[in-house]
Amino acid sequence: MKRLILLLAASALTSSPALAQHAGHNMPGMTMPMPPKPAGKKKPVAKKVAAKKTAAKKTAKKAVPKKAVTKKAVQKPVANPHAGHDMSSMPGMEMPAETSKTDPHAGHVMPTEQSATPDAHAGHDMTAMAVEPPVAPPPPEALSGPQNAADTVWGQGAMESSRAVLLREHGSMPASKLLIDQLETRVRRGRDGYYLNAEGWYGGDIDKLWLKAEIEGEYGRKAEQAEFQALWSHAIDPWFNLQAGARFDAQPDTRGHLVLGVEGLTPYWIEVDAAAFFSDKGDVTARVEAEHDMRLTQKLILQPRVELDFAAQDIPRQQIGSGLSSAELGLRFRYQIVPQFAPYIGVNYERAFGDTRRFRRLDGENPGGWQFVAGLRTWF
Numbered sequence: 258m259k260r261l262i263l264l265l266a267a268s269a270l271t272s273s274p275a276l277a278q279h280a281g282h283n284m285p286g287m288t289m290p291m292p293p294k295p296a297g298k299k300k301p302v303a304k305k306v307a308a309k310k311t312a313a314k315k316t317a318k319k320a321v322p323k324k325a326v327t328k329k330a331v332q333k334p335v336a337n338p339h340a341g342h343d344m345s346s347m348p349g350m351e352m353p354a355e356t357s358k359t360d361p362h363a364g365h366v367m368p369t370e371q372s373a374t375p376d377a378h379a380g381h382d383m384t385a386m387a388v389e390p391p392v393a394p395p396p397p398e399a400l401s402g403p404q405n406a407a408d409t410v411w412g413q414g415a416m417e418s419s420r421a422v423l424l425r426e427h428g429s430m431p432a433s434k435l436l437i438d439q440l441e442t443r444v445r446r447g448r449d450g451y452y453l454n455a456e457g458w459y460g461g462d463i464d465k466l467w468l469k470a471e472i473e474g475e476y477g478r479k480a481e482q483a484e485f486q487a488l489w490s491h492a493i494d495p496w497f498n499l500q501a502g503a504r505f506d507a508q509p510d511t512r513g514h515l516v517l518g519v520e521g522l523t524p525y526w527i528e529v530d531a532a533a534f535f536s537d538k539g540d541v542t543a544r545v546e547a548e549h550d551m552r553l554t555q556k557l558i559l560q561p562r563v564e565l566d567f568a569a570q571d572i573p574r575q576q577i578g579s580g581l582s583s584a585e586l587g588l589r590f591r592y593q594i595v596p597q598f599a600p601y602i603g604v605n606y607e608r609a610f611g612d613t614r615r616f617r618r619l620d621g622e623n624p625g626g627w628q629f630v631a632g633l634r635t636w637f
């Protein structure tokens with residue numbers, strides 16, 4: 258009887274690893290036979306196995322000396338017998354998730370895997386190979402045809418009327434503008450004064466009639482200076498106009514002038530107006546004005562302005578000396594309520610030089626000084 262129990266226990270121990278591989282598997286159509294349960298008591302067998310294990314551990318501990326250095330054998334991973342099998346469609350075949358194992362190559366810098374087809378241009382400097390479009394004048398063939406090629410198809414009479422409509426609708430339409438650039442009062446030492454600088458024009462893009470007026474004086478007295486200009490303005494490029502015409506001085510004495518000058522917009526949006534004047538008395542004078550609108554915001558604008566007057570000879574009746582006769586520097590800060598209406602305040606400094614300074618002192622006038630200005634800029 259004891260021999261039979263030992264044989265059954267040995268057979269159960271030898272078959273348990275194979276059965277453990279398929280434990281819990283429920284494959285349809287594959288009913289696994291269950292091993293027969295050994296008859297007899299299991300507890301004494303389990304105690305004997307446990308006793309054998311404890312005895313083996315004690316023997317292993319005694320066999321290994323304390324100071325001995327042993328090399329750990331590298332355990333090869335056991336291959337999964339079901340690796341590569343897709344058993345998700347089988348009911349009851351949910352495989353337990355494998356426990357994460359420490360990557361033996363963690364922290365190692367692995368070389369990047371090279372692509373199968375290496376780049377033929379790897380390491381080549383191709384920045385100099387950028388193709389730039391050629392910059393050259395048009396070929397002669399482009400200018401060899403007729404000036405108006407459409408005339409050869411539709412006829413010259415039909416195209417002339419079409420070109421006239423095109424010119425009238427794009428550039429030949431007359432327009433006009435009246436600008437009062439400075440209408441201001443000047444607070445200064447002595448008697449306060451006023452100043453008006455206005456201009457207007459009418460015409461097309463190329464040719465215009467240009468009118469200018471400048472009046473200056475003191476309150477309660479006659480105007481010290483009053484001049485009016487009527488000019489023909491011709492556009493010489495998109496930025497500048499050539500101006501020629503006549504100027505009439507009503508104060509301080511009546512005098513006529515021929516005018517020749519330029520007016521336009523320089524780089525950095527500086528407006529320039531320069532002109533030479535040839536009077537009927539044989540006097541030659543010149544004036545240069547420049548101003549620039551610095552937009553601090555869409556409505557707040559700071560405008561510096563400079564004006565220089567020159568003369569080729571002394572003109573005592575007008576208190577003008579030769580050379581640089583006078584200079585005027587101004588700084589105006591305006592608030593543009595709407596583009597057509599902008600009040601402003603600012604400061605202005607005027608200075609006479611040379612004989613002009615001497616002429617003014619002889620007449621008891623101040624040759625220069627600071628002025629506080631307040632005025633309005635508007636246009637229609």
